[in-house]
Amino acid sequence: MTRKITDHRSLALTRRAFAAGAAATTALAWSPLRAQEKFPSKTIEVVTHAGVGGGTDITARMMMVHAPGVFKTELAVVNKVGGSGGAALAYANSRPRDGYTIMLITQTHLLTMIQGKAPVKYAEIVALARATDDPQVLMAGKNSPYKTAKDFLEAGKKKSMKYGATQLGGVDHLAVLGFAKKAGQEKPTVVPFRGGGDIVINVVGGNVDVGILNYAEADSQIKSGDVRPLLVLAPKRLGPLPDVPCSKDLGLDASYSTVRGFVTLKGVPEENLKALEEGLVKAMKGKMYASYIESSGQSPDSVVGRKEWQAQLDAFYNEGAEALKSIGLLK
Amino acid sequence: MDAFLAGMGILVDPYMLFLVFAGTLLGIIVGALPGISGSTTTALLLPLTITMPPTGALAFLGSIYCAANFGGSITAILINAPGDPSASATAFDGYPMAARGEAGKALGISAISSAIGGIFSVFVLIVAAPLLARAAYNFGPPEYFALAVFGLSMVAAIGGDSPTRNLLSAAFGVLLATVGLDLTTGVERFTFGIYALSDGIEFIPVLIGLFAMAELLEQAAHGNVVKEYIKLSAVKLPSLADFRKCAKAIILSSGIGTFIGTLPALGATTAAMICYNESRRWSKHKLEFGRGAIEGVAGPEAANNAAVGGAMVPTLALGIPGSATTAIILVGLIVQGVRPGPHLFNEQPTLLYVVFASMLAANLLYLVLGLGAAKLFARVTLIPPAYLWPGVFVLSVVGAYAPNQSMFDVGTMLVFGVLGLLFRRFGFSPAPLIMGLVLGRMVEETFKQSLLIFDQNWLLFLSRPIVVLLFALTILGLSAPALAHGWRRLRAR
Structure with missing residues (x-):
């Protein structure tokens, strides 16, 4: 019995050691000659800024359920926590640009790059495939x-509304500012919290007027009636919330969502990019990944190829730069 | 009732029993290893549970969670290196006990108080989960602020015997808590452009450094001295008199621990710290604390295991995790297609009773393993120093590295190891520093959040009943020594 358990542990450790070892070996063995071989022929590293068990880490691992079968090679998650994605970007930047290092990024990485806190410029980011697109509600x-989105919008024109959001200067904050401007609300107050769970509690407890949340973060409170979704900040209504209006229903051009997707850095040969894009999309069309997407209240068309994903990244980068300037976090 | 029976049925199902047993044993072992905590393990094994049925996955993860909190006390007592952050308060008195040859006794009381706390909290979970979970909604930033102030008001009393040094140590902890991205302004403070500092100073390496590394350095200074190690003959299970002495601490801590566990964001570590203070406050033998008081082991151990059941309350009833490990268990459930929340109690009662049953089983199982094998675990201290401390060094480095796979954290651990050594040399206690580090960030963040909620009007704090109650307790706690002194003088007249 003891033996079996010890094996568990050593297995976990060996796998990690193996990944590290494999990474070291591949770094040494890399040469232009080898790049000519069929891609991919060795372990692909997936770099995330989330710790083990974090939301983005889970997304990466879910993609990897089907990926080894698709790519016919191993994949390994590399968690580089810190600097709002800065550490992950720095690590990816230190790796050869051969397609064997890919990153799962969020808008947070872009904001970090906009503020010049990363060793990588945005121009070097090459989109591969989008993994999740989770509208804010x-x-x-x-x-x-x-009671309704209209009540809220009307009232918001007269008084300063308190929004529960995550970190100041972060994605949520910019979304609130952008939305309030379009909805004609002056000077919204953003109360920052550590995470979605915290926001939900304070929404139910009445400490803030509304929370800006992803559907999955408040799923159980919505079902129990403790939380009332008012408005989906997307051009389309959400599958699990057919009765909740989206911004287009109210004539607002306001879409904000939490987006995660795979990218790599400029310099990777075109055919490798193509292989990565096709493989990732195929892996994310798998059953396990689809059920993960569905259980978190997102539509299956979260997964898109590099063209659409690159366009979305570009748009967000430009908007983000302006928004950060407007709140004084960027000079 | 059918659901209840079906849930309890897992106790006779060989496969489920195997999972509970495997989870418990694994939990004790990883819990005992400094740095490798229950949350690290559940995170690493999460992919494995995807292949199990939901009930099995829950039983397995729940058992690891329960047992890891007990396992942490083993190394806290034997080598002064808390195996799990939640066991750091256990080391305050557990290690002095072991040092004077009562390792077996300390381990025995730890196993029994852990089991009592754990089982109590599971019963609370069963009976009151839907009701208790409601309390979470009444706890907003102002309430957390008052709670953190209450916690900080106690630091002068914990650890060493010099209140001044304790306050200095706590202030240093609060200062360290300011490092990192400030939630309420989005500005980085004291990070010097180092990525690893942007989320603040990591808690685990600090803990390993202050406790394990500092002890190692201290021992290294005595390298040439032939030091007599704790003898096996001294291993003795606690007596009935010991249990009687601890009864109050165990009962008190089981209650407080469960309550603190139910509060989101506050987990076993905070519960253990607060209950260590409370055990001391209500003890007749206050002076023994910090020098090997058996109640000082019983209190935090009952509390950290009670917090486990408590933390499962908001996780299952609201879908809001009460701790790092429950956050991972929550993800495990979601991956299985089970969405925890108030409706879960109506839709899938069997699943809930499986959780309850497996947690009960795990609590009983580690009690048996802990008591039965206490002598075996106590042998760790018989390992010659030449083997033991290099082993501790390796475990400390691995433990600091593992959670984030970061060499920076290893550096942090080493720095705090040296700091811990200096602390010892100059008569400071590391416990208030840790309290300051944990509560400092909470005080600052919740204060700023509260002011935003109150439109910058400070007086509105007094409009919240729970805040007023906690403030009153704080004032009472701070003035108690003066009042007691005055009362004695009055009586003497």
Whole structure:
């Protein structure tokens, strides 16, 4: 019995050691000659800024359920936590640009690059495939005076609304500022919290007027009636929330979502990029990944190829730079 | 009732029993290894549970979670290196006990208090989960602020005997807590452009450094001295009198621990710290604390295991994790297609009773393993120093490295090891520093959040009943020594 358990542990450790070893060996063995071989022929590293068990880490691991079968090679997650994606970008930048290092990034990485806190410029980011596109939803507590999106929008024109969001200067914050401007709300107050769970509690407890959340973060509170979703910040309504209006229904051009997707750095040969794009998309069309996407309340068309993903990244980069300037975090 | 029976049925199902047993044993072992905590292990094994049925995955992860909190006390007691952050308060008195030859006794009381705390919290979970979970919604930033202030008001009393040094140590902890990205302004503070510092100073390497590494350095200084190590003959299980002495601490800590566990963001570590203080406050033998008080082991151990059941309350009832490990268990459930929340109690009662049953089983199992094998675990201290401390060094480095796979964290651990050594040399206690580090960030963040919520009006703090209650307790706690002194003088007249 003891033996079996010890094996578990050593297995976990060996796998990690193996990944590290493999990484070291491949770094040494890399040469232009080898790059001519069929791609991919060795372990692909997937770099994330999330710790083991974090949301982005889970997304990466879900993609990897089917990926080894598709690519006919191993994949390994490399967690580089810190610097709002800066550490992950720095690590990827230190690797050869051969397609064997890919990153799973979020808008956070872009904001970090905009602020010049990463050793990589945005121009070097090459999109591969989008993994998740999770629209933000404005939600109020069950005791809130705002029963519908209209109530909220009307009231917001007269008083400063308190939005529960994650970190100041982060993606949520910019979304709130952008939305409030389009909805004609002056000076919204953003109350920052450590995570979605925290925001939900404070929405239910009435400490903030609304929270800006992803559907999955408040799924159980929505079902129990403690949280009332008011408005989906997307051009389309959400599958699990057919009765909740989207911004287009109210004539607002306001789409904000939490996006994760795979990218690599400039310099990777075109045929490798193509192989990565096709393989990733195929892996994410797998059953396991699809059920993961569905259980978190997202539509299956979250997964798109590099053209659409690159366009979305470009748009977000430009908007992000402006927004950061407007709140004084960027000079 | 059918669901209850079906849930309890896992106790006779060989496959489920195997998973609970495997989880418990694994939990004790990883819990005992400094740096490798229950949350690290559940995270690493999460992919494995995807292949199990939901009930099996839950039983397995739940058992690891329960047992890891007990396992942490083994190394905290034997080598002063808390195997799990939640066991850091256990080391305050557990190690002095072991040092004077009562390792077996300390381990025995730890196993029994852990099991009592754990089982108590599971019963609370069963009976009151839907009700208790509601309390979470009444805890907003102002309440957390008051709670953190209450916690900080106690630092002068914990650890060493000099209140001044304790306050200095705590202040240093609060200062360290300011490092990193400030949540409420989005500005990086004291990070010097180092990525690894942007999320603040990592808790685990600090802990390993202050406890394990500092001890190692201290021992290295005595390298040439032939030091007599704890003899096996001294290993003795606690007596009935010991249990009687600890009864109050165990009961008190089981209750407080469960309550703190139910609060999101506050887990076993905070529960153990607060209950260590409370055990001391209500003890008749206050002076023994920090010098090997058996109640000082019983209190935090009952508390950290009670917090496990408590933390499962918001996780299952609200879908909001009460700790790092429950966050991972939550992800495990979601991956299985099970979405925890209030509706879970109506839709899948069997699944819930499986959780309850497996947690009960795990609590009983580590009690048996802990008591039965206490002598075996106690042998760790019989390992010659020449083998033991290099082993501790390796474990410390691996433990600091593992959670983030970061060499920077290893450096942090080493720096805090040296700092811990200096602390010892100059009569400072590391415990208030850790309290300051944990609570400092909470005080600052919740204060700023509260002011945003209150439109910068400070007086509105007094409009919240729970805040007023906690403030009153804080004032009472701070003035208690003065009041007691005055009362004695009055009586003497």
